[in-house]
Amino acid sequence: MIPEIVAPGGTPAALVAAIDAGADTVYCGFRDATNARNYPGLNFTAADLKEGIAYAHARGRKVNVAINTYASAGNTRTWYDAIDTAAGLGADAVIMADIALLDYTARHHPNLRRHLSVQAGAATVASMEYYYEFFGISRMILPRMFTLDEIAELKSRAPVEIECFIFGSLSPMTEGRCSLSAYATGRSPNLCGVCSPAEFVRYATVDDELLCRLGDFAINAFEPGEPAGYPTVCKGRYIAGDADPAYIFEEPECLNAAEYIGALRRAGICAFKIEGRQRGRFYVAEVVSAFRELIDAEARGEALAHHAAALERLRRLAEGGEETRGAYRKGWR
Amino acid sequence: MNTDTLTLGPVLFHWPAEVLRDFYFRIADEADYDTVCIGEVVCSKRAPLFADELPEVIARLTRSGKEVLFSTLALVSDERELAVMRALAATAPGLVEANDVAVLRELRGRPHAIGPYVNIYNEDALNFLVAQGAVRACLNPELPGALIADLARLSPIPLEVMVFGRLPLAISARCFHARAEDRSKDGCQFACQADPQGRPVRTIEGMPFLAMNGLQTLSWGCANLMGELAPMRAAGVHRFRLSPHTGDMVATAALFRDVLEGRSEPGDTVHRLALLHQGMSFANGFYYAAPGHQFVAPPAAA
Numbered sequence: 001m002i003p004e005i006v007a008p009g010g011t012p013a014a015l016v017a018a019i020d021a022g023a024d025t026v027y028c029g030f031r032d033a034t035n036a037r038n039y040p041g042l043n044f045t046a047a048d049l050k051e052g053i054a055y056a057h058a059r060g061r062k063v064n065v066a067i068n069t070y071a072s073a074g075n076t077r078t079w080y081d082a083i084d085t086a087a088g089l090g091a092d093a094v095i096m097a098d099i100a101l102l103d104y105t106a107r108h109h110p111n112l113r114r115h116l117s118v119q120a121g122a123a124t125v126a127s128m129e130y131y132y133e134f135f136g137i138s139r140m141i142l143p144r145m146f147t148l149d150e151i152a153e154l155k156s157r158a159p160v161e162i163e164c165f166i167f168g169s170l171s172p173m174t175e176g177r178c179s180l181s182a183y184a185t186g187r188s189p190n191l192c193g194v195c196s197p198a199e200f201v202r203y204a205t206v207d208d209e210l211l212c213r214l215g216d217f218a219i220n221a222f223e224p225g226e227p228a229g230y231p232t233v234c235k236g237r238y239i240a241g242d243a244d245p246a247y248i249f250e251e252p253e254c255l256n257a258a259e260y261i262g263a264l265r266r267a268g269i270c271a272f273k274i275e276g277r278q279r280g281r282f283y284v285a286e287v288v289s290a291f292r293e294l295i296d297a298e299a300r301g302e303a304l305a306h307h308a309a310a311l312e313r314l315r316r317l318a319e320g321g322e323e324t325r326g327a328y329r330k331g332w333r
Numbered sequence: 334m335n336t337d338t339l340t341l342g343p344v345l346f347h348w349p350a351e352v353l354r355d356f357y358f359r360i361a362d363e364a365d366y367d368t369v370c371i372g373e374v375v376c377s378k379r380a381p382l383f384a385d386e387l388p389e390v391i392a393r394l395t396r397s398g399k400e401v402l403f404s405t406l407a408l409v410s411d412e413r414e415l416a417v418m419r420a421l422a423a424t425a426p427g428l429v430e431a432n433d434v435a436v437l438r439e440l441r442g443r444p445h446a447i448g449p450y451v452n453i454y455n456e457d458a459l460n461f462l463v464a465q466g467a468v469r470a471c472l473n474p475e476l477p478g479a480l481i482a483d484l485a486r487l488s489p490i491p492l493e494v495m496v497f498g499r500l501p502l503a504i505s506a507r508c509f510h511a512r513a514e515d516r517s518k519d520g521c522q523f524a525c526q527a528d529p530q531g532r533p534v535r536t537i538e539g540m541p542f543l544a545m546n547g548l549q550t551l552s553w554g555c556a557n558l559m560g561e562l563a564p565m566r567a568a569g570v571h572r573f574r575l576s577p578h579t580g581d582m583v584a585t586a587a588l589f590r591d592v593l594e595g596r597s598e599p600g601d602t603v604h605r606l607a608l609l610h611q612g613m614s615f616a617n618g619f620y621y622a623a624p625g626h627q628f629v630a631p632p633a634a635a
Binding site: 099104120121125131133143150174177182184191218236237239246250327333 | 409412414434435438455475501503504506509533534538542550552619622623625
């Protein structure tokens with residue numbers, strides 16, 4: 001079976017672009033704190049979602065709705081309404097992390113597919129089994145920490161489908177369990193659906209260097225000509241102990257696992273997820289079309305080296321120009 | 334009437350086994366904690382080094398009348414770690430505090446505690462966990478006070494809040510101490526042992542920001558919710574957790590107890606707390622839904 005391409009639909013225009021470029025599935029969220037990319041100018045109203053689902057379904061494609069933040073006490077109705085809306089509009093799956101939302105969906109919409117968001121921070125077969133046994137998840141979106149061998153082992157023991165990230169910017173921290181943004185800005189990914197939000201970012205030029213601040217903290221500085229990355233807390237340069245300033249958590253890099261398409265498919269991965277709901281439609285179309293070509297070629301048994309142009313396009317699109325194969329090859333051991 | 338309970342959280346740092354043993358002996362003999370958490374939360378590689386001391390520590394804490402709570406890893410990341418957690422869940426001579434959903438599956442159907450690394454942000458998630466056997470829960474430290482109060486109002490079980498210590502902000506499968514020393518995780522040579530309260534992480538402008546602790550990233554600011562004890566108690570929270578540091582945790586417990594029992598005012602006590610933990614700056618921003626590193630002056634008592 002050829003794995004699905006699951007593409008980011010940050011906007012209705014990106015959804016259409018992704019479908020036109022060959023995505024099998026687009027994931028998107030509502031325009032509020034119920035999804036983990038709650039940024040200005042992004043996301044869908046119910047009317048947008050209705051149109052997006054119609055566009056996708058008319059072409060035999062799918063739309064998954066991310067409702068993957070954590071509902072606040074006393075205000076769970078907002079999140080349940082989002083689930084009801086997604087179900088009513090015919091979404092193909094909802095992507096969730098909060099136990100309350102998984103439970104609600106299992107009880108009220110038993111026929112709606114439940115995907116476990118990476119925001120759940122589930123990292124073992126035992127966690128996956130927990131969510132499967134209690135909430136009947138059909139699919140788990142795998143955190144990035146696994147090696148290829150571990151994915152194969154997981155899949156051999158897992159009763160659910162496994163989706164994994166193939167391209168985009170990922171965090172070195174366990175998702176759904178990180179308060180770095182809230183510590184610097186007061187805005188939490190779990191509660192507000194934002195990480196290191198732009199309204200707290202300030203740029204200044206100091207001694208010819210571009211200094212990026214998030215709230216009160218300098219996150220990075222770039223010399224003239226050096227590509228400046230967005231000041232996400234975990235992607236900053238800091239001084240640990242007496243050492244020189246360094247990327248203490250991770251180099252600023254973009255996951256590009258194109259070369260592992262075959263290995264991941266053989267390991268039993270059913271879907272390749274592209275990160276980037278904050279990205280524009282041209283970017284999404286470029287990434288999706290490159291992966292469409294590569295995934296189809298791999299399925300036909302062709303060597304990816306024969307598709308050098310598509311590989312090169314992905315290389316160019318990788319954020320900051322630096323690429324990583326993530327943990328897939330060697331892991332972090 | 335609810336009585337207020339002080340819990341000593343698990344030691345998050347990699348202290349040498351004899352230091353850790355003596356720390357717990359002194360806590361057992363001298364400190365006014367009702368509950369003491371033991372167990373390695375951050376890195377499974379550290380745990381075996383303390384295994385020989387553990388039975389005596391448990392016995393001494395128990396003899397002193399303290400409840401011992403067995404904390405699990407915050408991130409169970411492979412089958413070997415899961416096997417160790419399974420064994421803990423099966424054999425712990427007391428309540429196990431689950432810090433990862435992977436462990437919840439092992440504990441269902443029997444009484445257990447939920448640790449601050451399992452996300453509970455609403456009453457329905459809490460009630461689901463209660464139905465599976467959770468008898469108390471320590472909340473994620475990023476929860477604002479208003480949300481804590483809402484949860485406490487709706488909770489069928491006692492809730493606990495972290496009120497002192499550097500706060501756990503993130504956990505990773507990657508070890509940042511090993512990375513800083515250009516070592517692999519497997520070949521880390523316990524780089525984290527060099528920093529008994531975490532390695533200071535400053536911005537490129539030199540401003541203190543975070544504390545690196547192996548797989549964990551802590552806040553630089555040391556939580557201090559002494560001034561927020563009264564509103565939390567009014568909201569129905571009566572369990573308060575202090576996270577161990579190298580400063581005097583016996584005296585720290587006494588200061589918190591004095592405030593809880595009305596023998597001293599928070600405003601008068603904060604400077605005494607600062608003397609016990611020199612070099613620490615205090616933070617309570619999460620409680621006020623402000624940036625977590627800030628220290629917000631508590632509103633004047635009505």
